[in-house]
Amino acid sequence: MxxxxxxxxxxxxxxxxxxxxxxxxxxxxxxxxxxxxxxxxxxxxxxxxxxxxxxxxxxxxxxxxxxxxxxxxxxxxxxxxxxxxxxxxxxxxxxxxxxxxxxxxxxxxxxxxxxxxxxxxxxxxxxxxxxxxxxxxxxxxxxxxxxxxxxxxxxxxxxxxxxxxxxxxxxxxxxxxxxxxxxxxxxxxxxxxxxxxxxxxxxxxxxxxxxxxxxxxxxxxxxxxxxxxxxxxxxxxxxxxxxxxxxxxxxxxxxxxxxxxxxxxxxxxxxxxxxxxxxxxxxxDGEGATKLIEIEVSGAASAEDAKLIVTSVARSPLCKTAFFGMDANCGRIMTAVGYSGAKFDPYKIDIDLGDLPVYRDGCALPFDEEEADRILHEHDINVKIMLHEGEYGDRMFTCDFSYDYVKINGSYRS
Amino acid sequence: MxxxxxxxxxxxxxxxxxxxxxxxxxxxxxxxxxxxxxxxxxxxxxxxxxxxxxxxxxxxxxxxxxxxxxxxxxxxxxxxxxxxxxxxxxxxxxxxxxxxxxxxxxxxxxxxxxxxxxxxxxxxxxxxxxxxxxxxxxxxxxxxxxxxxxxxxxxxxxxxxxxxxxxxxxxxxxxxxxxxxxxxxxxxxxxxxxxxxxxxxxxxxxxxxxxxxxxxxxxxxxxxxxxxxxxxxxxxxxxxxxxxxxxxxxxxxxxxxxxxxxxxxxxxxxxxxxxxxxxxxxxxDGEGATKLIEIEVSGAASAEDAKLIVTSVARSPLCKTAFFGMDANCGRIMTAVGYSGAKFDPYKIDIDLGDLPVYRDGCALPFDEEEADRILHEHDINVKIMLHEGEYGDRMFTCDFSYDYVKINGSYRS
Structure with missing residues (x-):
C-alpha cells in the first residue's frame, strides 16, 4: 500500500x-x-x-x-x-x-x-x-x-x-x-x-x-x-x-x-x-528487527499442527538470533519444528530456505553456503517447511532478534 | 556443592x-x-x-x-x-x-x-x-x-x-x-x-x-x-x-x-x-546470562496452572531483557502471567520482586525505586507470584537476555 x-x-x-x-x-x-x-x-x-x-x-x-x-x-x-x-x-x-x-x-x-x-x-x-x-x-x-x-x-x-x-x-x-x-x-x-x-x-x-x-x-x-x-x-x-x-x-x-x-x-x-x-x-518493524521472516508450513496432518509449527519456529530465540547473524543454522529450524508439539514423522520433513533446499526427508543437505548467504542477506526471508502428512498449511510473520531488541527492551520503561 | x-x-x-x-x-x-x-x-x-x-x-x-x-x-x-x-x-x-x-x-x-x-x-x-x-x-x-x-x-x-x-x-x-x-x-x-x-x-x-x-x-x-x-x-x-x-x-x-x-x-x-x-x-550459566532468576508461583488452582505461569514468565523475552537492563518493569511480569493460559482472577494477584511488594490485588504499587534497583543489581533475583486461588505452587530458574545471548547465537555455527 x-x-x-x-x-x-x-x-x-x-x-x-x-x-x-x-x-x-x-x-x-x-x-x-x-x-x-x-x-x-x-x-x-x-x-x-x-x-x-x-x-x-x-x-x-x-x-x-x-x-x-x-x-x-x-x-x-x-x-x-x-x-x-x-x-x-x-x-x-x-x-x-x-x-x-x-x-x-x-x-x-x-x-x-x-x-x-x-x-x-x-x-x-x-x-x-x-x-x-x-x-x-x-x-x-x-x-x-x-x-x-x-x-x-x-x-x-x-x-x-x-x-x-x-x-x-x-x-x-x-x-x-x-x-x-x-x-x-x-x-x-x-x-x-x-x-x-x-x-x-x-x-x-x-x-x-x-x-x-x-x-x-x-x-x-x-x-x-x-x-x-x-x-x-x-x-x-x-x-x-x-x-x-x-x-x-x-x-x-x-x-x-x-x-x-x-x-x-x-x-x-x-x-x-x-x-x-x-x-x-x-x-x-519489530523492535530492533533487521529482517522480515515468513514461516510457511504445508502438508500438516491438521490445522492445529500447522499452527503449532509456525508458532514454534517464529518464536524460537535461537532461530531468530541465527537470522540476525545471517547464519544458515537450519538445524535450529528442525529443532523448533520438533518441539512444537505437532505430530509428524521427522524422517519426512523437507525444509527450504528461500528457494534453497536445506533439509530433505529429515536430513540436512549439503547446500551451497554462498547461496544461503545471499538469501540470508535479503531483508525478506522465506522459510518453507513441508511435512508430507496431510493437507493443512499455515503461515506466520516474524523478525529477527538483534542487539537492538535487547537494548530497546532493557530500558523501555525509563 | x-x-x-x-x-x-x-x-x-x-x-x-x-x-x-x-x-x-x-x-x-x-x-x-x-x-x-x-x-x-x-x-x-x-x-x-x-x-x-x-x-x-x-x-x-x-x-x-x-x-x-x-x-x-x-x-x-x-x-x-x-x-x-x-x-x-x-x-x-x-x-x-x-x-x-x-x-x-x-x-x-x-x-x-x-x-x-x-x-x-x-x-x-x-x-x-x-x-x-x-x-x-x-x-x-x-x-x-x-x-x-x-x-x-x-x-x-x-x-x-x-x-x-x-x-x-x-x-x-x-x-x-x-x-x-x-x-x-x-x-x-x-x-x-x-x-x-x-x-x-x-x-x-x-x-x-x-x-x-x-x-x-x-x-x-x-x-x-x-x-x-x-x-x-x-x-x-x-x-x-x-x-x-x-x-x-x-x-x-x-x-x-x-x-x-x-x-x-x-x-x-x-x-x-x-x-x-x-x-x-x-x-x-545460560548463554550470555548476567543474572540467575528464580520465578516462584504459589496459590495456584492447579499444578498445571502453576507450571504454565512459571514457564510463561521464565521464557518471556520482554521480562528477560528488563532483568538484563535492571529495569523494574513489573507490568511485563503481570503480562506474562496473564497470557500464560492459567486461569485466575487478575484482581487477586500479588507480586514481589525479592522482598519488595510491587503488585497487590492486581494493581501496581508505588514502590521504592532505589530498593528495586538494589534488588535488580544482585546476581540472584527472586520473583514471587501469589495467586490466592488454591494450594498449588511451582518454581522455575531462568536467566536474563543480554547482548551476548544474541552475539553467541548469531554466530554459533561458524
Missing amino acids: ENESFITMPKGFKANGVSAGMKCEDPANINKDDPKSSYLDVALVVSDVPASIAGVYTSNLVKGHSLERTISKISSGNKVRGIIVNSKNANACVGAVGREDADLIASKVAEGLGCTADEIMTASTGVIGDRLPVEKITKVIPGLVEGLSAEEETAHLAEYAMMTTDTVPKEVSAVLTLADGSEVKIAGMAKGSGMIHPNLATMIGIFTTDADIDKGLLQKMLKDAVSHTFNRVSVDGDTSVCDMVVIMANGQSGQKIEEGSEDAQIFSEALTSLSLDIARMLAS | ENESFITMPKGFKANGVSAGMKCEDPANINKDDPKSSYLDVALVVSDVPASIAGVYTSNLVKGHSLERTISKISSGNKVRGIIVNSKNANACVGAVGREDADLIASKVAEGLGCTADEIMTASTGVIGDRLPVEKITKVIPGLVEGLSAEEETAHLAEYAMMTTDTVPKEVSAVLTLADGSEVKIAGMAKGSGMIHPNLATMIGIFTTDADIDKGLLQKMLKDAVSHTFNRVSVDGDTSVCDMVVIMANGQSGQKIEEGSEDAQIFSEALTSLSLDIARMLAS
Whole structure:
C-alpha cells in the first residue's frame, strides 16, 4: 500500500493527533513542522454519524482498563462515534481508578463532539502499572476535537500519536468496486512493534469504512481477517494487555453490504488483504528487527499442527538470533519444528530456505553456503517447511532478534 | 556443592576426556596444562562392573542419532559399562549414517574395554545437520580408554570435554549416610547453556553412584528428580534434540537400596538436591546470562496452572531483557502471567520482586525505586507470584537476555 493512505479516506471520518506532553514534557519545544511519533501521544478518529463497530481483542487474561471499557461498549451492540487512543501509558493494572480515568476521557471527548460518552471508545498503549496523567490528557481534548479534519496531513497525526517503539507509520487503504459498479473505501492504521504475538500483539489497529455494514457481519469479517493476519505475527512471543483491532462502518458511501452477497465477499477479501499488509509491516518493524521472516508450513496432518509449527519456529530465540547473524543454522529450524508439539514423522520433513533446499526427508543437505548467504542477506526471508502428512498449511510473520531488541527492551520503561 | 566434586567419586567409576580435534583443529597446539573446554571434545565415563542405568530424554520429536541409540539400549533393561559423549556436533538429522556412526564409536569403546557395544551408551551435543567426523573420534578412542582414571584431575577432563557454550564446569557430589550408618556416594556432571527449556534442555547430565539399585527404582528416582529440577530451567524456551540425563548405579559400595525403604527416601532426596544444584548452575550459566532468576508461583488452582505461569514468565523475552537492563518493569511480569493460559482472577494477584511488594490485588504499587534497583543489581533475583486461588505452587530458574545471548547465537555455527 502507498504512503498516501490515511485513516480518513472513507467518507465521513475525521481524525487528529496532539501532544499531551506524555512522550515529551514540554510541548513548547516541539517542532510543529515535524509531526513525528516522538511527541504526539493522543489520537482521535471520529465518524460524522454513528457507525457500526466491531472489535477483536487480546486473549491476555489481564486486560487494560481502557480496553475493558471498550469491550463492554462494543458488546452492547450500539453504534459509536469514535475512538480516542493514547500512547506512552497502557492504563493497566492500576485498579478501579483506571476505568474512571477512561470514562472521564471519553466524556470529555463526547462533550466536544456533542454525543454520549458511551459512543466514544478508549484505547491506551505503553507502560503498565502507572496511572494515566488524566489531567494532561483532558486538557488537550478540546483542541484535539477542534482540530479534527478529514485532510490527509491531519489524519496522519493520529497514526503518529499511536506509535510507541514503532519506527515507521503503518497506514493502508483500498477503494473497492462493488458488484453494481459503485465504490466504497476502507482505510486502516496500526501501531505495534514489540510484545507482539498471536492473540494479539501489543498492537492497536483501527479501520474505517464508509460502507454500510451491520454489526454482526462486520464482526464476522473482522474476525476472519484478523485470524490469518494479525494473529499470525510474532515479534517476541509476548502478548500484551492492551491490544485491539476495531473497524467502524459509517455507511456514508450510501452502499449497503449484505451478508452472503458478492459485495460481502469483495469487502471481506479486501479487509483481509489490508490486514495482511499491516501484519507484514508490524513484523518488519519489530523492535530492533533487521529482517522480515515468513514461516510457511504445508502438508500438516491438521490445522492445529500447522499452527503449532509456525508458532514454534517464529518464536524460537535461537532461530531468530541465527537470522540476525545471517547464519544458515537450519538445524535450529528442525529443532523448533520438533518441539512444537505437532505430530509428524521427522524422517519426512523437507525444509527450504528461500528457494534453497536445506533439509530433505529429515536430513540436512549439503547446500551451497554462498547461496544461503545471499538469501540470508535479503531483508525478506522465506522459510518453507513441508511435512508430507496431510493437507493443512499455515503461515506466520516474524523478525529477527538483534542487539537492538535487547537494548530497546532493557530500558523501555525509563 | 564444592569444586572438588568429580564424576568418579563413587567407587568403581573411571573417566577421561580427550581432544579429537573437533573444537580445535590441531591438538599439537593445545596447552596440556590448561584442560579447558576449548579443546577437549570427547568424554568417557565407565563403571568397572556392569551398572544399572536409568535415563530421561528430550521430548523433542526430532531426536539425535546418538540419543536414539541410547534410548533403545537403556529400554532393553540390560546393564551397561559406560557412556561416551562428544561435543561440537549433535549427530542429528544426518540420516541412517548417524546411527551407524554412533554404533561404530560404541564398538570402538567396547573393544578397548572388553565388553559389548550394547553396553556403551552414546551422547552427542553441538551443531545439528553435520555428519560426525567419525574417523577423528575413533582414532582417539584407544587413548581415551587407556587414560581412564578415578583420579580427580582426569575425571574433570570428562566434564570439560562435554562443554559447548558453557563457561563454567558443572559438577556435584554427595556422600549419603544410610539408615544403618553405611555410606554411598553420588556424583554428577552436566553441560548445558543455551537452547534450554523444560523437557529437557540442550543439556547432558551424567550421574554415577556406587549404591546397588535396581533399574526400576533408579528410573523412578531419576524421573522424580528431573521433573522438579532440570525440567524447571529455561534459558531461551528452545528444547534441543540431544538432551539426556542418565544415572549409572554400579553397586560397588556393597549397599543395596530397596524400593520403599528409608534408604530409598534418603537417596531420592539427595539425587533431587544434586539435580537442583546443577539446574541452578545451568540457568546461571545460560548463554550470555548476567543474572540467575528464580520465578516462584504459589496459590495456584492447579499444578498445571502453576507450571504454565512459571514457564510463561521464565521464557518471556520482554521480562528477560528488563532483568538484563535492571529495569523494574513489573507490568511485563503481570503480562506474562496473564497470557500464560492459567486461569485466575487478575484482581487477586500479588507480586514481589525479592522482598519488595510491587503488585497487590492486581494493581501496581508505588514502590521504592532505589530498593528495586538494589534488588535488580544482585546476581540472584527472586520473583514471587501469589495467586490466592488454591494450594498449588511451582518454581522455575531462568536467566536474563543480554547482548551476548544474541552475539553467541548469531554466530554459533561458524
